[in-house]
Amino acid sequence: MVSPSQKRHAAQGLVAAGWSYPRFGDRGRGPIQKEPPPVPKTKPSYSPEFKREVLAYQASTGQSQKEAAEHFGISANSLRTWQRRAKAPLGAPEPGAASETPEAELRRLRRENRVLQMRCEILKKNGGHLPRPIRERFAVILTMKETYPLTVLCPVLGVSRSGYHA
Numbered sequence: 493m494v495s496p497s498q499k500r501h502a503a504q505g506l507v508a509a510g511w512s513y514p515r516f517g518d519r520g521r522g523p524i525q526k527e528p529p530p531v532p533k534t535k536p537s538y539s540p541e542f543k544r545e546v547l548a549y550q551a552s553t554g555q556s557q558k559e560a561a562e563h564f565g566i567s568a569n570s571l572r573t574w575q576r577r578a579k580a581p582l583g584a585p586e587p588g589a590a591s592e593t594p595e596a597e598l599r600r601l602r603r604e605n606r607v608l609q610m611r612c613e614i615l616k617k618n619g620g621h622l623p624r625p626i627r628e629r630f631a632v633i634l635t636m637k638e639t640y641p642l643t644v645l646c647p648v649l650g651v652s653r654s655g656y657h658a
Contacts, residue, residue, distance in 0.1 A: 538566070543574045610644045622649060630656060 550560035550571070557575075561568040592600070614636065615622075623629050629649045633656055636645055646653045 538570075543578075546571060547574060547578055607644055610640050611648050614640060614645060614648045626651070626655075 546560065546564050546566070549555075549563070550557070553560070555563070557571050558568050561571045617636070618632060623632060629651050632649060633642070633645050633651065642653055642656065646656055
């Protein structure tokens, strides 16, 4: 079936021979693919022996990472990761992982503990349930804001701090 706009465009010479209007989902980007190309479920896993063999090959031949990766059919990123891990001592944290001193970790854990204790106390004082209407939540915040900081009260009661101050 030919629409009136298609007839008008054909009469004006806007439609070339063999051209047809794209289907709805097409958006002019070519034919619609019925099935997307297959996507691998997981990335391939390589044995430690294979990784050592690839690293030894690259070191002995002096090839670049890209050339060695192409030779073995692996990605250059995988080879780069293997090299980085091989240079690190055993049991060392991954590069880029934040290392925390024991004192800093203790301070962080104590702070988290205080916040969790406050959250439990807030819920206990409310009888273990949160008030439904927002006005009741704001009333609870008004009564407890002298005892607990708003940074703890608002998330526990499901209210944004900006909503409370508005």
